[in-house]
Amino acid sequence: MPSTPRPRLARFADLAALSEAVAEETIALCRSRQAEGAVPCLVLTGGSGGAAVLAALAAHPELRTVDWRRVRLLWGDERWVPAGHPERNDRLADETLLAAVAHDPALVHRVPASDSGLDLDGAAAAYAELVDGLERIDLVLSGVGPDGHVASIFPGRDDLLSATASAIPVRDSPKPPPERVSLTLPALNRAERSWLLAAGAAKAEAVAGIVAPGPETLPAARLAGSAETTLWADEAALGAQ
């Protein structure tokens, strides 16, 4: 497969500094797009990195310089649990960013939940149709798993790595819960900007695999924004890099 260009590296002392910087740049991006008269489209992530960035956004002094009623939000993946379940990734946003600003629920595109009346395949198909209808994705935030997964695209899972639909059902996830809906690599790579989040020593092996891919290119090393790809990492995750 054609090699993916290496991401730009942004290094920070720790997750707090990293998430503050990502929040700052996310606000700047949204302001810039709104100044052009556009509705910024952001794809959020779960995990500890995603949670830290959302908390940093909610606390940022310039948060309200963005009109969040005119920002479109999606998720790179979602756990197959009922709406409002503590394991839902959208709950992280509900408890931080969306609790802090006025927003338009019609622009907050939640993945259908397991109690939505759809089955897992139907929920994935519905989300894929939504993603296919998007004119532009300005930014994808992707937390990097210790094994180098992003969203719910896991290494060694050719069924997930080779998927071409924009969103797919995921079963037997090595990270609980076992069932999820995930955007695929082609969908994630529609983004103008792709930002990978990696903090903590547990991510050091994955980060090494992003900075210098081995024979098996990790899912995280296959992400590339059309305009920019940045690996936001702290010293613990960078290790000897």
Ligand SMILES: O=C(O)[C@H](O)[C@@H](O)[C@H](O)[C@H](O)COP(=O)(O)O
């Ligand atoms: O639904 C999920 O679990 C996340 O979207 C997942 O992709 C996460 O971002 C990574 O697993 C990193 O999570 P940690 O930073 O908590 O390891």
